[in-house]
Amino acid sequence: MTQKTITHWIDGKSFDRPAERHGDVYNPATGQVQAKVAFATPSVVDEAVESAWKAAQTWRSVSIARRTKILFAFRQLVDKHQHDLAHLLTLEHGKVTGDALGEVNRGLEVIEFACGIADLAKGEYSENVSSDVDSYSIRQPLGVVAGITPFNFPAMVPMWMYPLALACGNTFVLKPSERDPSVTNFCAQLLADAGLPPGVFNVVHGDKAAVDRLLEHPKVAAVSFVGSTPIARYIYETGTRHGKRVQALGGAKNHMIVLPDADMELAADAAVSAGYGSAGERCMAISVLVAVGNAADKLLPLIKERIAKLKVNDGLTAGAEMGPLINQAHRDKVAGYVDSGVAEGATLVTDGRGLQVADRPGGFFLGPCLFDHVQPNMTIYKDEIFGPVLSILRCGSYDEAIKLVNENPYANGVALFTNDGGAARKFQHEVEVGMVGINVPIPVPMAYYSFGGWKASLFGDHHIYGRDGVHFYTRTKAVTSRWPDPRFRGVDLGFPQNK
Numbered sequence: 001m002t003q004k005t006i007t008h009w010i011d012g013k014s015f016d017r018p019a020e021r022h023g024d025v026y027n028p029a030t031g032q033v034q035a036k037v038a039f040a041t042p043s044v045v046d047e048a049v050e051s052a053w054k055a056a057q058t059w060r061s062v063s064i065a066r067r068t069k070i071l072f073a074f075r076q077l078v079d080k081h082q083h084d085l086a087h088l089l090t091l092e093h094g095k096v097t098g099d100a101l102g103e104v105n106r107g108l109e110v111i112e113f114a115c116g117i118a119d120l121a122k123g124e125y126s127e128n129v130s131s132d133v134d135s136y137s138i139r140q141p142l143g144v145v146a147g148i149t150p151f152n153f154p155a156m157v158p159m160w161m162y163p164l165a166l167a168c169g170n171t172f173v174l175k176p177s178e179r180d181p182s183v184t185n186f187c188a189q190l191l192a193d194a195g196l197p198p199g200v201f202n203v204v205h206g207d208k209a210a211v212d213r214l215l216e217h218p219k220v221a222a223v224s225f226v227g228s229t230p231i232a233r234y235i236y237e238t239g240t241r242h243g244k245r246v247q248a249l250g251g252a253k254n255h256m257i258v259l260p261d262a263d264m265e266l267a268a269d270a271a272v273s274a275g276y277g278s279a280g281e282r283c284m285a286i287s288v289l290v291a292v293g294n295a296a297d298k299l300l301p302l303i304k305e306r307i308a309k310l311k312v313n314d315g316l317t318a319g320a321e322m323g324p325l326i327n328q329a330h331r332d333k334v335a336g337y338v339d340s341g342v343a344e345g346a347t348l349v350t351d352g353r354g355l356q357v358a359d360r361p362g363g364f365f366l367g368p369c370l371f372d373h374v375q376p377n378m379t380i381y382k383d384e385i386f387g388p389v390l391s392i393l394r395c396g397s398y399d400e401a402i403k404l405v406n407e408n409p410y411a412n413g414v415a416l417f418t419n420d421g422g423a424a425r426k427f428q429h430e431v432e433v434g435m436v437g438i439n440v441p442i443p444v445p446m447a448y449y450s451f452g453g454w455k456a457s458l459f460g461d462h463h464i465y466g467r468d469g470v471h472f473y474t475r476t477k478a479v480t481s482r483w484p485d486p487r488f489r490g491v492d493l494g495f496p497q498n499k
C-alpha cells in the first residue's frame with residue numbers, strides 16, 4: 001500500500017512537486033507510521049512567501065464587509081466539520097474525541113471573535129484639534145505574517161493566529177507542527193471553500209530549515225510563535241534581529257494552590273482533570289499541586305481514588321478519557337522524569353509506567369503518575385514534563401505558596417482553590433503569572449480577552465488573540481488633515497502650534 005503524503009498548501013492549492021525530505025506522521029495509539037509529511041526547503045518557503053506577498057497587495061484593500069463574509073463562511077464550515085477535524089486530531093495527536101472537539105470549539109471562538117473585525121479595528125477621530133484641522137488614526141495590516149505552531153493543539157493554536165491576522169488584512173504563511181500536520185491542510189481547504197483568494201493563506205510543512213527561512217525572509221513582517229521556551233526564545237531573538245515584530249509563547253509549569261478551606265472534592269476533580277487531560281500535553285495543564293497546611297492529607301485519597309478510575313485508551317475508543325503521548329521518544333522522556341522523581345526521593349503514589357492498553361501494544365501510552373512530597377530542588381519540579389505526571393508539594397503557609405509560584409521562571413497559568421474571597425483577592429493581586437484561575441484550574445481566556453504568560457512563558461510585548469491580537473497584526477497611522485483654506489496662506493518657519 002502506498003503511504004499518504006501530506007504536502008504544502010501554496011497559492012490556493014496543494015503543492016504538487018515532490019519533496020527532498022519527509023517526516024513520519026504516527027498514529028500514537030498504534031505506534032504505526034500512517035503518513036509522510038513533506039519538509040519544505042528554503043526555496044519552497046520563498047514560493048509561499050512570494051504568493052502571500054503578491055496576495056497582500058490586494059487583500060489589504062478588500063473591504064471589511066467582504067473579509068468578514070469570508071470569515072463567517074469559514075466559521076460555518078469549521079462548525080459543520082468539527083467532527084471531521086476532531087477525528088483528524090485524534091488520529092495524529094492521540095487526544096480523545098471529546099477533548100479534540102473541545103479544542104476545535106475553542107478555536108472556533110477565535111474565528112467568531114475575528115468576525116467582529118469591523119468594530120475591533122476601528123480608528124479614532126478628533127475634530128478641530130487646531131483651527132479647521134482634524135486628526136485621526138487608522139489601523140493597517142502589516143503585510144505577510146508567519147505562524148509557527150506546536151504539536152499539542154494543531155487546530156486551535158493556529159486559529160489563535162490566522163483568523164485575526166487575515167481579518168486585519170494580512171496574508172499568512174503557517175508552519176504547523178510536523179508531528180500532526182493534516183488538520184492544517186483540512187482548514188486550508190475550508191478557507192478556500194469559504195472564498196478566501198489564493199495566496200492569502202499558505203501552509204509550509206517542515207522543520208528548522210523552513211522556520212529559519214521564515215525568520216530571515218525580508219518579506220515576512222511579523223511572526224507569531226507558540227511552542228517550548230528554548231525555541232520561543234530563539235524565534236524571538238532571531239526574528240527581531242531580522243527586523244520583525246515577534247510574539248513567542250513558550251512553555252509552562254502551572255501550579256494549583258489549594259488552601260485548607262477549599263472544597264476538597266471540587267479541588268480533587270480539578271487537579272485530576274487539569275493534570276491528566278490530554279495526557280498532560282497542554283501548556284495550561286496543572287503540573288504542581290501546592291497543598292497548604294493540612295490540605296494534602298485531605299486531597300491525596302480523593303485524587304488517588306479518581307486516578308484509579310481513569311480510562312486510558314485509543315482516543316477513538318468510546319469512553320476513553322486519556323490517550324497516548326505524541327511519540328515514543330516523548331513517552332520515554334516523560335517516563336524518565338518519573339524515574340528521576342523516584343531517584344531524587346519523592347514518593348511515587350501512583351505509577352503509570354507499566355500500563356498496557358489491550359489491542360494497542362505499540363501505542364505510546366503512559367498511565368497517570370502521582371508524586372507526593374516533591375521538593376522545589378527536584379528535577380520533576382523544575383522541568384516542564386509535558387506528560388501525565390502530577391506532583392504534590394506541601395507548603396506550611398499561603399505566603400510560602402505564593403512565593404514558590406513567583407520564584408518559578410515559568411509564568412503561564414496558575415490556579416487557587418479556596419472559599420475565602422480575601423485570599424482570592426490577595427492572590428490575583430500578588431501572583432506574577434499571566435493567566436490566573438480562581439477555583440478554575442485551566443484559565444484559558446475567552447477569545448475577547450488575550451492569552452499569554454509572563455517571564456519565560458512569553459517573549460514579546462503582545463499576548464495572543466483578543467485585542468492584543470488586533471494590535472499585534474496591525475500598525476497605526478495617524479493622519480492630520482486640513483482642507484485648503486485661503487485664510488491660512490503664508491510662509492511660517494515656526495514649529496506648528498495648535499491654535
Ligand code: NAD
Pocket residue numbers: 148149150151152153157175176177178206207208211212226227228229231232249250251252282283384386412453457
Ligand atoms: P516545539 O518548541 O518543539 O515546536 C514548536 C514549533 O517549533 C514546531 O512547529 C517545530 O517544528 C518548531 N521547531 C522545533 N524545533 C525548532 C528549532 N530548533 N528551530 C526552529 N523551529 C523549531 O514545541 P512542541 O513540542 O511542538 O510543543 C510543546 C511545547 O509547546 C510545550 O513546551 C508547551 O508548553 C508549549 N506550548 C505553549 C503554549 C502557550 O500558549 N504558551 C501553547 C501550546 C504549547
